[in-house]
Amino acid sequence: MRPEYHFSVPDNWKNDPQRPIFVDGEYHYYYLYNADYLAGGIGTSWRRATTLDHVSFVDHGVAIEKFTNANGDCWSGSLVIDAENTAGFGRGAVIALVTQAAVDQVPEGRQAQYLWYSTDGGRSFQPGGDDPVLADPDIPDFRDPKVIWDGSRERWFMALAEGRRLGFYASPDLATWTRVGEFARDDLGLLECPDIFEMTADDGSSQWVLGVSANAKHRGMPATYAYWTGAFDGSGFVPDALEPRWLDWGFDFYGAVTYPHHETSGEEDASLRHAIGWANFWDYPHNTPTLVTDRYNGDDMIVRDLRLVRERDGYALASTPTAALTQYTTRLHRLGDLEVDGDLDLDIHAPAYDLSCEIEWDADADCRNSDIGFEVCRAGGGSRFVAAGLDMSGPCAYLDRTLTVNPTRGRTQAPLDTSAGRVAIRLLVDRTSVELFVGNGRSAQSHRVFPLAGDAGIRLFARGATAVFREVTIRELSVPTAD
Incomplete structure (x- = not known):
């Protein structure tokens, strides 16, 4: 039952996609992977695959091992390329900000953000120390850092899932973070896997987009990727409209991430992004016959090409199956x-x-x-x-x-x-x-x-x-x- 043209994990388990990065002419895609799933083991590592066209992927095995130290296994986060060596691991180092939960510290686990780094183009990573770069402020949900370079203010910016709000943080070096704002919603369930980016719309204007995996089933709406267009000033995000739009109205497009499109020269195309989402949902994560037929559990939906279009009531993301399909x-x-x-x-x-x-x-x-x-x-x-x-x-x-x-x-x-x-x-x-x-x-x-x-x-x-x-x-x- 393995799909013919959708991405699937080689064996065992996958869940959340991580935002791909473009290195040396190809996209590096990481996702949460549990090599011990079929044997009843727990914990996730980060496994890596590469693609040139967002359709055909080549597997390269685990890049960030789970349970490397006492900080717990690796959950979702994001990667950036530190072109100017702000973190001190060298120009062009690939930095991953990752949530880890040390389950032995408190009964339910203490979530915090840790820095990992790679000096071989994202092929392997080492922990950048045993201490978190952003410690748990004693709230139960404190995870999924999404980091971007805020060029207007020459600093890094992080959106972090904190229950029913997103916390906003800024840093000069990816290691010291200061809280600068938040975005709160109390009607979309638990917020996870935030996303923020700037994009050129079809009318030539530049717009900011804030996204999040949300669960609005109690309101008769999806539990997928919700997003708003609006104004971002480096500290706060003001949406154009109160109600979010939805990138998918179905049952199974969760934990989705978007990433920029790159020309062959390496330059980003600000008018085109891609999105990839987990083909599953937490209401039934282990309910799949592929465990019996193919000894694995974990597919993604097709990568989508995203364009921002002007409509009568504002801007919206139009998504189509990626062109190379x-x-x-x-x-x-x-x-x-x-x-x-x-x-x-x-x-x-x-x-x-x-x-x-x-x-x-x-x-x-x-x-x-x-x-x-x-x-x-x-x-x-x-x-x-x-x-x-x-x-x-x-x-x-x-x-x-x-x-x-x-x-x-x-x-x-x-x-x-x-x-x-x-x-x-x-x-x-x-x-x-x-x-x-x-x-x-x-x-x-x-x-x-x-x-x-x-x-x-x-x-x-x-x-x-x-x-x-x-x-x-x-x-x-x-x-x-x-x-």
Whole structure:
């Protein structure tokens, strides 16, 4: 059941992605890894993989070992390249700020931030001392440092998850940190894995974005990556709007991180970022048949290309599957325009593919009770499938894994603008996931699913209305295993 084109851990366990860095012409991706998971062991290390195109990854093993000292195992954090040797480990040293929790100090563990450094381009790390660079102020949640260089003030800046708030800190050297502000929310559950960056929007303006993994299920909203655009002054962040936007409206896009795109010259493209998210959630982290079939537990959703777009009510991140994905097409089906009134089963069965089209309907007709979309991962008799579609009664775009094998049954939905009478669709299907992108990435939904062997049918449907699925294209995909 290992996915054909999504990132998966070689063995045992993975959870949180760590923000990739660009070193010597390639992206270094780190993630939390437990080599003792199948044997019942605990603790996470940082494992490293590299990629040139955000699709094909080469594994390089553990870069930061767990339980190296008495400070505990390594949790989430972030890496930076210390170009000016502010920390004293040499120009170009890779510095990791990592949360460790010394469980022997207090019963529940004492979370603090520690510095690790690498002088070999991020291949291996050593602790920069046994003492924390930012000690626990006696609160239960104090973790996930996200560090950036604040060029306007010539200093480092850190956003840190502190329960229902983010703490903001500044430092000249990555080792001494001063609290300078905070961002608090009491309606999004526990805040984790913060993110902050500046980006050039499609109108040419420069905007700041603050992101966080949040859980708003109690409000009928997602538990994924929430974000705000707004003003950042080095100490505080003032959002443009009270309510966050969501990078994903599905069940399984947690602990996500974003990272800048680099040209071949190494220069950053301020108008393009990438995002990668864990294909799981803490409500059911160990519920996966891959433990039996492939002896591992841990996939990521596809890396996304992010662009900041100006909309009527402010700025929003549009996300699409990363551009290089189409280079891994193994078989191409161009089906043209298909008019559907009822159900249409395609004569294509595949376990892993990228389906794209534009769905068009009569915007002047009464379509308020219509349902238009796809059944994928479909069993021969139709008793199992994942539904992805447009519910005009909402109106909303939805992804529904109720009728297939999955961690929990259920349906998610995202707002949908139906005024144009048409919308672009991308639907990524792999052995352990389905991802729906609507309106050129204006909304996305990601679900962890586990179709049974042979559940690979594809059905188009238009119920309550006639729809045209224009330029239907299906790319079967596979990424060769790296040597």
